[in-house]
Amino acid sequence: EDKVVQSPLSLVVHEGxxxxxxxxxxxxxxxxxxxxxxxxxxxxxxxxLTSSGIEKKSGRLSSILDKKELSSILNITATQTxxxxxxxxxxxxxxxxxKLIFGQGTTLQVKP
Amino acid sequence: xxxxxxxxRYLVKRTGEKVFLECVQDMDHENMFWYRQDPGxxxxxxYFSYDVKMKEKGDIPEGYSVSRExxxxxxxxxxxxxxxxxxxxxxxSENRGGNIQYFGAGTRLSVL
Numbered sequence: 001e002d003k004v005v006q007s008p009l010s011l012v013v014h015e016g017x018x019x020x021x022x023x024x025x026x027x028x029x030x031x032x033x034x035x036x037x038x039x040x041x042x043x044x045x046x047x048x049l050t051s052s053g054i055e056k057k058s059g060r061l062s063s064i065l066d067k068k069e070l071s072s073i074l075n076i077t078a079t080q081t082x083x084x085x086x087x088x089x090x091x092x093x094x095x096x097x098x099k100l101i102f103g104q105g106t107t108l109q110v111k112p
Numbered sequence: 113x114x115x116x117x118x119x120x121r122y123l124v125k126r127t128g129e130k131v132f133l134e135c136v137q138d139m140d141h142e143n144m145f146w147y148r149q150d151p152g153x154x155x156x157x158x159y160f161s162y163d164v165k166m167k168e169k170g171d172i173p174e175g176y177s178v179s180r181e182x183x184x185x186x187x188x189x190x191x192x193x194x195x196x197x198x199x200x201x202x203x204x205s206e207n208r209g210g211n212i213q214y215f216g217a218g219t220r221l222s223v224l
Contacts, residue, residue, distance in 0.1 A: 004154075006154075009152070031211070032211050034211070034212065034213075036215075041217045041218070042116070042202070042214075042215040042216055042217045042218065043202070043215045044215075045212050045213075045214070048211055048212060088154065088155065090155075092211055099145075099157060099160065099170070100145075100155075100157075100213060102147075102154040102155040102156075103154055104152055104153060104154040105154050
């Protein structure tokens with residue numbers, strides 16, 4: 001059975017800290033892995049990673065896929081209170097129906 | 113910008129009521145999805161549709177049905193609401209063959 005596991009499930013840090021969120025997967029057919037950020041509203045897309053292994057960056061956020069370890073990390077440097085959210089990881093199988101399998105999510109709280 | 117609109121942000125219903133959750137997208141996407149989100153469980157797929165009048169069961173379809181009469185609209189129906197269906201419901205859409213799902217703001221349903 002395809003599975004995505006995120007760790008830690010929750011994290012509390014102070015502004016300015018650097019955090020690393022983890023996502024590991026067991027899948028039969030891998031197409032891509034997606035990261036979303038969810039505040040008190042719709043999950044918003046952050047990154048998509050493919051088997052090319054290319055690191056993706058956007059400002060203080062970056063993410064990379066480790067094909068060998070079947071995992072991905074999401075790094076946030078110099079955290080701000082606005083980074084407080086649930087971070088969701090999901091993988092996309094190779095079928096064309098678009099089905100995503102989500103992890104449980106990591107709840108990040110950044111304190112001033 | 114892709115817009116996915118869910119008809120209600122908060123909804124309170126009584127056990128046994130029939131409940132309709134509506135979702136509309138404005139990007140002419142073929143694929144649409146309904147998830148429920150519960151603490152510690154992440155997002156779980158209820159139903160999805162890859163075309164008008166087409167539907168596929170997701171991982172937890174029991175107690176739910178869906179309707180897709182028009183391309184832009186995907187409705188989730190709880191035939192007889194039960195307390196264990198109290199949850200956050202998220203709708204998403206995606207272009208066929210695309211990789212990124214775009215989410216609505218969610219409907220928080222309480223069944224009393």
